[in-house]
Amino acid sequence: MFASISKQVGGALIITRREVRDQFRDWRIIFPIIVLTVFFPALMNFTARRAVEFVERYGAPIVGDRLIPFLLLIVGFFPISVSLVIALESFVGEKERRSIEPLLNTPLQDWQIFSGKLLAALVPPLIASYLGITVYLIGVYYQVDWKPPAVLFVQVLILTLVQALLMVSGAIVVSSQATSVRSANLLASFIIIPMALLIQAEAIIMFWASYDALWWIILGQVFIAGLLIRTGLAHFNREELLGKEIDALNIGWIYHQFKDAFIGGSRGLFQWYRMEVRGAFIRLRTPILIMVLVSIAAYWIGSQQAQVFVLPVEYLSVRNPDQSLIQGLDSIRFFSVGGAGTVFLHNLRAIALATLLGLFSFGVLGILIMMLPITIIGYLAETMAATGLPPLTFFTALVLPHGVLEIPAILLTGAAILRLGAAMAAPAYGKTIGESWLAALADWAKIVVGLVVPLFLGAAFLEIFVTPRVAIWLLGG
Amino acid sequence: MIETRDLAKRFDNFWAVDGINLRVEAGQVLALLGPNGAGKTTTVRMLTSILRPTRGQAFVAGYDVVEEPAKVRASVGILTEHHGLYNRMPAMEYLDFFGKAYDLDLETRRARSQQLLQEFGLFDSGARRIAEYSKGMRQKLALARALLHNPPILLLDEPTSAMDPESSHLVRNSIRDLRSASRAIVICTHNLAEAEDLADQIAIIRQGKIIASGTPEALKKQYLGPAEYEVRFGATLNGQPINLPASARLCSMGQDWFRFQTNSPVEANPLILKSLLDQGLPVLGLYEIPRSVEQVYINAISAPQE
Numbered sequence: 001m002f003a004s005i006s007k008q009v010g011g012a013l014i015i016t017r018r019e020v021r022d023q024f025r026d027w028r029i030i031f032p033i034i035v036l037t038v039f040f041p042a043l044m045n046f047t048a049r050r051a052v053e054f055v056e057r058y059g060a061p062i063v064g065d066r067l068i069p070f071l072l073l074i075v076g077f078f079p080i081s082v083s084l085v086i087a088l089e090s091f092v093g094e095k096e097r098r099s100i101e102p103l104l105n106t107p108l109q110d111w112q113i114f115s116g117k118l119l120a121a122l123v124p125p126l127i128a129s130y131l132g133i134t135v136y137l138i139g140v141y142y143q144v145d146w147k148p149p150a151v152l153f154v155q156v157l158i159l160t161l162v163q164a165l166l167m168v169s170g171a172i173v174v175s176s177q178a179t180s181v182r183s184a185n186l187l188a189s190f191i192i193i194p195m196a197l198l199i200q201a202e203a204i205i206m207f208w209a210s211y212d213a214l215w216w217i218i219l220g221q222v223f224i225a226g227l228l229i230r231t232g233l234a235h236f237n238r239e240e241l242l243g244k245e246i247d248a249l250n251i252g253w254i255y256h257q258f259k260d261a262f263i264g265g266s267r268g269l270f271q272w273y274r275m276e277v278r279g280a281f282i283r284l285r286t287p288i289l290i291m292v293l294v295s296i297a298a299y300w301i302g303s304q305q306a307q308v309f310v311l312p313v314e315y316l317s318v319r320n321p322d323q324s325l326i327q328g329l330d331s332i333r334f335f336s337v338g339g340a341g342t343v344f345l346h347n348l349r350a351i352a353l354a355t356l357l358g359l360f361s362f363g364v365l366g367i368l369i370m371m372l373p374i375t376i377i378g379y380l381a382e383t384m385a386a387t388g389l390p391p392l393t394f395f396t397a398l399v400l401p402h403g404v405l406e407i408p409a410i411l412l413t414g415a416a417i418l419r420l421g422a423a424m425a426a427p428a429y430g431k432t433i434g435e436s437w438l439a440a441l442a443d444w445a446k447i448v449v450g451l452v453v454p455l456f457l458g459a460a461f462l463e464i465f466v467t468p469r470v471a472i473w474l475l476g477g
Numbered sequence: 478m479i480e481t482r483d484l485a486k487r488f489d490n491f492w493a494v495d496g497i498n499l500r501v502e503a504g505q506v507l508a509l510l511g512p513n514g515a516g517k518t519t520t521v522r523m524l525t526s527i528l529r530p531t532r533g534q535a536f537v538a539g540y541d542v543v544e545e546p547a548k549v550r551a552s553v554g555i556l557t558e559h560h561g562l563y564n565r566m567p568a569m570e571y572l573d574f575f576g577k578a579y580d581l582d583l584e585t586r587r588a589r590s591q592q593l594l595q596e597f598g599l600f601d602s603g604a605r606r607i608a609e610y611s612k613g614m615r616q617k618l619a620l621a622r623a624l625l626h627n628p629p630i631l632l633l634d635e636p637t638s639a640m641d642p643e644s645s646h647l648v649r650n651s652i653r654d655l656r657s658a659s660r661a662i663v664i665c666t667h668n669l670a671e672a673e674d675l676a677d678q679i680a681i682i683r684q685g686k687i688i689a690s691g692t693p694e695a696l697k698k699q700y701l702g703p704a705e706y707e708v709r710f711g712a713t714l715n716g717q718p719i720n721l722p723a724s725a726r727l728c729s730m731g732q733d734w735f736r737f738q739t740n741s742p743v744e745a746n747p748l749i750l751k752s753l754l755d756q757g758l759p760v761l762g763l764y765e766i767p768r769s770v771e772q773v774y775i776n777a778i779s780a781p782q783e
Contacts, residue, residue, distance in 0.1 A: 098559035106578035107551040238527040
């Protein structure tokens with residue numbers, strides 16, 4: 001068992017050793033690493049000392065105290081930024097130079113080549129980064145007598161590691177979609193821009209000294225890096241690597257693939273519902289289950305927030321609504337077809353936004369958007385409970401009348417978005433990423449067009465015409 | 478050793494390979510001929526388990542290319558169309574790296590690398606970086622890489638392209654030497670003379686389909702008709718009639734020669750010779766007109782598609 005694992009890992013390390021050796025023969029990689037390991041930390045030491053002296057002069061030592069840990073983070077980050085270049089060069093560069101084909105002809109497995117390359121892109125910049133951190137820490141210790149708290153030091157080390165992992169795994173996904181280093185570099189902005197935003201967020205946390213929040217940042221990055229590695233592994237297969245020769249967008253093929261998957265063999269609306277929508281629904285069983293569980297969690301999170309963000313009880317009583325409230329409802333277009341249309345369009349916009357964001361985040365952001373109303377319901381139910389309104393009554397009066405259609409629609413949309421994201425990370429066996437994704441997109445379209453839109457339409461009318469009456473009837477005593 | 482049954486591969490909206498049936502036994506060399514984009518490389522990639530067939534089956538060294546890809550790849554030595562060498566690596570280190578990837582032990586790696594570098598005249602340059610190699614040297618190194626693990630199956634895509642005549646001769650001799658009772662070789666080439674020189678079997682592929690296959694002789698017979706022979710005389714014929722048996726057909730004739738075709742040269746040629754000698758004609762020689770695979774290829778490729 002151990003011998004077998006060792007042999008498998010050994011296969012990956014063959015690739016790593018070759019690539020690392022190759023990097024050390026390339027001055028374009030070595031030079032920046034040396035500069036960022038030695039010169040840059042020294043520069044940051046100088047900056048730190050000057051900054052501390054400056055802010056102390058004006059009686060604001062806290063700025064210096066916050067700046068030094070932030071610079072520690074930056075010193076760690078700069079060398080690992082090289083890992084992005086190495087990963088692009090290693091994956092797409094080798095594809096472009098055609099040196100990948102002999103490698104793919106060896107008995108090494110896809111995952112061994114993938115992990116070997118991933119490690120090779122990760123390890124040298126990471127070592128450089130840790131060396132830079134060491135140089136910086138020695139410098140600030142001698143210059144301004146600063147030592148990092150142990151937890152912060154560990155956090156920065158882990159953050160550096162996960163950031164490198166995030167960039168490399170992102171670069172691999174980008175590389176899988178490109179056939180030249182040039183196109184990969186263009187696509188790399190999809191990594192660089194979010195990373196820049198992330199560093200800004202970390203900078204704010206560092207200056208705020210909310211170091212505990214860094215753990216959440218680390219957790220989030222580990223999660224995304226895990227998804228990206230999973231996606232990279234799914235894309236890094238011999239078929240994908242050598243089956244695609246040029247970065248061509250075949251609109252005709254995309255259209256036919258989607259159309260075939262969307263319409264299937266059905267010859268009419270009834271048959272389409274019976275065969276295609278039903279089939280898509282069956283394929284969504286697991287994502288639906290996940291959505292149900294996520295909804296329960298969202299409700300719980302919402303209800304917990306009611307104790308954190310407390311609303312004044314005196315303004316919340318909805319018992320015995322008077323005539324003026326009913327007239328007020330009328331003025332905000334309740335009991336009108338126009339109002340139903342507004343609600344319906346709002347829900348369609350929410351689906352569009354959730355799907356769009358889901359596309360760039362393996363479905364995660366899409367689900368978060370779809371879960372937002374559930375969280376709000378949890379929050380309001382708990383808040384209303386403080387006024388003496390039992391959550392069940394609140395739910396029955398204000399949510400259930402239209403929720404009976406709207407909540408299933410939300411769950412179905414979330415499940416379809418989740419499947420779209422999953423198709424990116426784990427394509428169906430025997431299919432390319434493109435084929436898998438188009439099939440998932442067709443399923444999304446079937447569910448949205450066939451079920452979600454009619455459900456939302458019905459829910460909009462119920463919400464405008466029925467829910468207020470039920471609420472008044474139940475809450476009015 | 479290599480067998481394909483209705484092997485096919487579809488990319489997006491076209492069939493790159495469409496129902497290929499091949500059989501290459503141990504000891505045989507198959508030349509896969511065809512214009513660019515005919516499906517040769519796709520076929521080779523399916524035979525190395527890199528591309529998954531859309532339809533059909535392929536067995537290489539007894540292993541199914543879909544079910545046992547690692548075993549297939551361990552059994553195949555491949556020279557790809559593009560050498561795909563690592564320019565910053567010295568040749569010796571390069572071979573050592575691939576030896577490791579093929580799971581060869583240190584001793585075997587060293588011995589095989591040295592032997593192959595020596596065989597291809599690269600031993601003295603073994604410590605030089607590949608970037609400094611000429612095109613021909615690179616091709617030889619890529620071939621050495623393909624042979625490193627002594628595979629029972631060899632797939633060679635343009636094995637002598639970019640080589641000078643001397644190097645090409647050396648590589649062709651190596652391929653002849655590599656032909657053994659336990660090895661099957663497939664060569665994809667545009668060099669038809671090379672194909673004729675090396676191959677026992679030829680398959681011509683066009684738009685993903687095999688349009689002609691067989692031994693070079695059988696293909697010549699199929700595409701160029703029966704074998705053609707020429708008889709030359711020591712003096713002009715002066716209008717003397719030529720009597721040919723029914724199994725032979727006169728094709729053309731000149732002052733001191735004539736050509737004929739026959740399906741049964743073993744029977745017809747002695748009869749013709751005897752008849753000419755009986756007539757007292759001064760026969761200088763009777764020999765077969767050489768016909769090339771190139772003519773076969775041109776005829777096959779230019780034939781209208783079914």
